[in-house]
Amino acid sequence: MALGQYATNLSVTGVDFCNEMLAKARERVHLRKLTQVKELRKMDAKAFDFPDDYFDTVVAMHVMSIVPDPERVVAEMARVIKPDGKVVMVNHFASGKGFVAAIERLTARFSNMLGWRSDFENAQILGVPGLAIAHGRSFQAFGIKTFLALQKTSLIAPTPRSA
Ligand SMILES: C[S@@+](CC[C@H](N)C(=O)[O-])C[C@H]1O[C@@H](n2cnc3c(N)ncnc32)[C@H](O)[C@@H]1O
Known part of the structure; x- marks a missing residue:
C-alpha cells in the first residue's frame, strides 16, 4: 500500500471493492496519521461513483x-x-x-x-x-x-x- 507515499499537500481518495483491503488501509491511515488521505470508499473501479x-x-x-x-x-x-x-x-x-x-x-x-x-x-x-x-x-x-x-x-x- 502506497498511501504514505503521497505528499501531505495532496488530497487523496482511495477506492477498493474489498472490505478487508479498505479496513487495512483505514488502519494504516489512522496509525500513520496520513492526513493527505481524505476518504477511502468501497467502489467498483468498473463504475466509479465520481462525476x-x-x-x-x-x-x-x-x-x-x-x-x-x-x-x-x-x-x-x-x-x-x-x-x-x-x-x-x-x-x-x-x-x-x-x-x-x-x-x-x-x-x-x-x-x-x-x-x-x-x-x-x-x-x-x-x-x-x-x-x-x-x-x-x-x-x-x-x-x-x-x-x-x-x-x-x-x-x-x-x-x-x-x-
Ligand atoms: C494487488 S492489490 C493492490 C492494492 C494497492 N493498489 C497496492 O498497491 O497495494 C489489487 C487490489 O485491487 C482490488 N480490486 C480488484 N478489482 C477491483 C475492482 N473492480 N474495483 C475496485 N478494486 C478492485 C482488489 O480488491 C485489491 O485490493
Missing part, C-alpha cells in the same frame, strides 16, 4: 492485471480525470520476449490460483480512447514492472477554421 472530469490524477498500482475488465476500468479512469489530467499505473506487463516471457507464459497457466495474469499485455489498455502515453519506463530487476503515465486527450477533433 466526469473530477480528479487531477488517478493512480492504479498493481491493479490492471487483476481486474476482469481492464479496458473498462481504464475508460472509467479517463472519464473521471480532468482534461489534461493523468492516469498513472504501476503494473507488470508481458515482456513478450526472452527468459522473462517464458516464465510469464508458464505462470499464466496458474492465473486463477495467483489472482493475476502474468502475461497481461499493455496493448489491452493502451488502445483506450482519450488517453495517450505521456511517460513509460520499466524498473526493478529484469524490468518486470512498468511505470506508465497516460495523459487525457481531447476526443473532439478541432473544428476546421473557415477561410
Whole structure:
C-alpha cells in the first residue's frame, strides 16, 4: 500500500471493492496519521461513483492485471480525470520476449490460483480512447514492472477554421 507515499499537500481518495483491503488501509491511515488521505470508499473501479472530469490524477498500482475488465476500468479512469489530467499505473506487463516471457507464459497457466495474469499485455489498455502515453519506463530487476503515465486527450477533433 502506497498511501504514505503521497505528499501531505495532496488530497487523496482511495477506492477498493474489498472490505478487508479498505479496513487495512483505514488502519494504516489512522496509525500513520496520513492526513493527505481524505476518504477511502468501497467502489467498483468498473463504475466509479465520481462525476466526469473530477480528479487531477488517478493512480492504479498493481491493479490492471487483476481486474476482469481492464479496458473498462481504464475508460472509467479517463472519464473521471480532468482534461489534461493523468492516469498513472504501476503494473507488470508481458515482456513478450526472452527468459522473462517464458516464465510469464508458464505462470499464466496458474492465473486463477495467483489472482493475476502474468502475461497481461499493455496493448489491452493502451488502445483506450482519450488517453495517450505521456511517460513509460520499466524498473526493478529484469524490468518486470512498468511505470506508465497516460495523459487525457481531447476526443473532439478541432473544428476546421473557415477561410
Ligand atoms: C494487488 S492489490 C493492490 C492494492 C494497492 N493498489 C497496492 O498497491 O497495494 C489489487 C487490489 O485491487 C482490488 N480490486 C480488484 N478489482 C477491483 C475492482 N473492480 N474495483 C475496485 N478494486 C478492485 C482488489 O480488491 C485489491 O485490493
